[in-house]
Amino acid sequence: xTSADGISWSLRSTPASAGWRSICWSPQRSQxxxxxxxxxxxxxxxxx
Numbered sequence: 231x232t233s234a235d236g237i238s239w240s241l242r243s244t245p246a247s248a249g250w251r252s253i254c255w256s257p258q259r260s261q262x263x264x265x266x267x268x269x270x271x272x273x274x275x276x277x278x
Contacts, residue, residue, distance in 0.1 A: 232277060247269060248266035248268055248269030248272065248273060249266055249267055249268040249269065250264055250265070250266050250275075251265060251266060251267045252264070252265050253265075260278075261276055261277065261278060262276065262277045263275070263276050263277075264276075264277075
């Protein structure tokens with residue numbers, strides 16, 4: 231899912247079928263990152 235304001239969310243499709251396990255926020259990059267512990271390729275996704 232994506233959100234520009236953290237209140238309203240839009241459903242999105244992942245580029246790969248994987249077991250998405252965790253998400254974190256980087257204040258230095260102003261970016262979220264999601265990581266998977268399964269699947270092949272595309273095991274990290276970021277959202278600007």
